Amino acid sequence: MQKFDVIVVGGGMVGASVALSLAEQGLTIAVIEKQQPSHVDDSAPYNLRVSAISLGSEQLLKQLDVWQHIVSQRHAPYRKLAIWESDYSYTEFDAASISQPHLGHIIENHVIQHAIWQKLSGHNNVQLFVGESVTALVQDNKQCNIQLSNSEHMSAKLLLAADGAHSTIRQLANIGTTGWDYQQSAMLINVETEYEQQDITWQYMTPQGPRAFLPLQHNQASLVWYDSPDKIKQLLSLNNQQLTDAVEATFPSRLGKVSVIDKGAFPLTRRHANRYSQGRVVLLGDAAHTINPLAGQGVNIGFKDVKALVEHIVSAIAEGKPWDNKDVLKGYERARRTDNLLMMSAMDAFYFGFKHPSGVVKLLRNAGLAIANKAPVIKEQALKYACGL
Missing domain, CATH: 3.30.9.10 (D-Amino Acid Oxidase, subunit A, domain 2)
Known part of the structure; x- marks a missing residue:
């Protein structure tokens, strides 16, 4: 049986970034991913799956030393964000209002994933298991033990589930969800x-x-x-x-x-895990939450999960405390669950507010946009929060 400090299940953008972040701290990491990231070919048509990468997420990717590789590929920076229902309610947000050169970049998901994988594949602390999936999970007070689809067994102090909205690990750990379609x-x-x-x-x-x-x-x-x-x-x-x-x-x-x-x-769905950790299993990204994509916050709040978990683990290591204990995991959950719920609820309020057929509601929401457009302090604070600053 192979032993690691951390096993990450799911090597997408969130899973790959948390794996690389923890490997840079000297921990030994196993990454289990069903499919190798596709090769980046700038001559091929754009992939349908793109993300609006916020300034906060950009900072994380710079810290991982992969940002320059990402922006050497196809990317489109944007400086403004506009929303309107009628002409008089047109509201525009500008990066200049928060003293930034841009608000974010539109980038293909596989470009980001491939850039992180290039660094992962050459890292001495990382072992990649491609084409495999987890079929069984048993955990105790000291470690998680898993079995792969090839019948191989491995163990780790922590098992991080970054395997998407239909997370197998979340189900194996008996963590329920709430939500709706x-x-x-x-x-x-x-x-x-x-x-x-x-x-x-x-x-x-x-x-x-x-x-x-x-x-x-x-x-x-x-x-x-x-x-x-x-x-x-x-x-x-x-x-x-x-x-x-x-x-x-x-x-x-x-x-x-x-x-x-x-x-x-x-299809559009909302799912939120009832807890972000169960024993030594920890959820990140879509395994923990799926959000209405209205404002493009999905992967960005996943990257916020990565930052929070890594910060709590690094803090414990610096203080000479066990980095895999319950207090560290609970600290991560406290840091992220409320913030994620706030963002999810805000997107829902916005979404349902604009779908309401009432003429009075329409008048109020358009008046609200018009007022917000003339309130620079409110606009700036909302923009900083959306950008992860």
Whole structure:
């Protein structure tokens, strides 16, 4: 049986970053991931899965010394964020208001994952197990023991679950969740655009759901179309020209002319684990929480989980205390659970508020946006929080 300090299950953006962070602290790490990250090819079409990486997440990736590799690939910085339902409620946030050069970057998920894996694969404290999954978990007061799909056994002081919304580890550890389905789906549409790369990301709110624009490099963009599952299913059945016509008929005129390149969709769900640790099992990222993607906060709050857990472990090591004990894990949960719940609830309030059909509610929400647009202190604080600063 192989023994490690920490086993990380899930080598996506969050799992890979926590593995690298802890390896840099001298801990021995095993990373179990079903699929090797895809090779980054700048000549290939953009992948549908992109993330809006906040300033806070950028800081973490710089600390891991992978940011320069990431931005040497395709990325699109944005300086402004806009939201509106009607012309008089148009609200725009600008990086200059918080003395920053940008608010974030739109980057393909696999670009971020590949950059972290390149450093992981050459790290002396890391061993990668690709193509494997966990089939059994037993833990006691001293360690976690797991069995892999190839029947291999290994143990560690901590088992970190970063294996996504349908986390196997969360289920094996008997950690329940609360949440609901939003009865909506989000369609991702990669398009070629009339305009050159823009420095703004925006959301136009409609009763059916938002229409969102994410800038990509050159004359390309990622669009997000929120709607009922039936509507999204119907849109998926269209050919690219038909979908192009539907986009131009539905999205704001500021989008300009577009041509659809690729499309995909996923249902919207909210899930929150009842606890973030059980014994020596710890949840991070989507294994702990899935959030409405309205403001692109999913991976960013996952990176916040990484920061908090690593800070608590490093603090214990510096003080000569056991870094794997219950107090450390509870400290991590206290640091993240309330903050995550606040962000999830804020996104839900925003989402449901704009879906409410009442004319009075519509008047109030548009008045609220108009007022917020003229309240610089409120805008700045909200922007700093969203950026992870």
